[in-house]
Amino acid sequence: EAGVAQSPRYKIIEKRQSVAFWCNPISGHATLYWYQQILGQGPKLLIQFQNNGVVDDSQLPKDRFSAERLKGVDSTLKIQPAKLEDSAVYLCASSLGFLRDGYTFGSGTRLTVV
């Protein structure tokens, strides 16, 4: 079974620039999550999709972050404009969608804002 694919692996941008991350979940997984992990902390949920609908985006900084999941498969997370405090690893995860299912994570995208 192919895992969760993410790209790019690394990205360095200047503050106020924009950046986009891409995620391809495991085939058949209805639920997709984006997490932000700041160095030394546990991952924090940014947004959760069920198929192509948003289930929870309460912790997404909507003034600068946006995400979409077209056709209920791939997803893109965008930051515009980036701030220094956005430097983190952005993790994508997917699950079948049932409450008792485990999560499978991708390798993440390490973003450095300078």
Add this chain to the structure above:
Amino acid sequence: KQEVTQIPAALSVPEGENLVLNCSFTDSAIYNLQWFRQDPGKGLTSLLLIQSSQREQTSGRLNASLDKSSGRSTLYIAASQPGDSATYLCAVRSARQLTFGSGTQLTVLP
């Protein structure tokens, strides 16, 4: 609001030792608990998933226990090896979301 705490934050042990990592959570209304491993600069690898109705799960040298009523889980690693060096994260699944602890950074010295 669910809060997850992991103690210790860092641990260094000599190769061959058995060790225990601790995880506690504040709200016992959970569906499951998942232990992950994270290598530096990498994503999360799932180690064990324990459903709320289960007491423990085992995989190779790893054994995870769950006491839902007291809000605690432990990850036991037998005969530790340098390759076990990583950060170990526990995550608790409630109806709303998966909540993570800050992790325990484990170093196994050869």
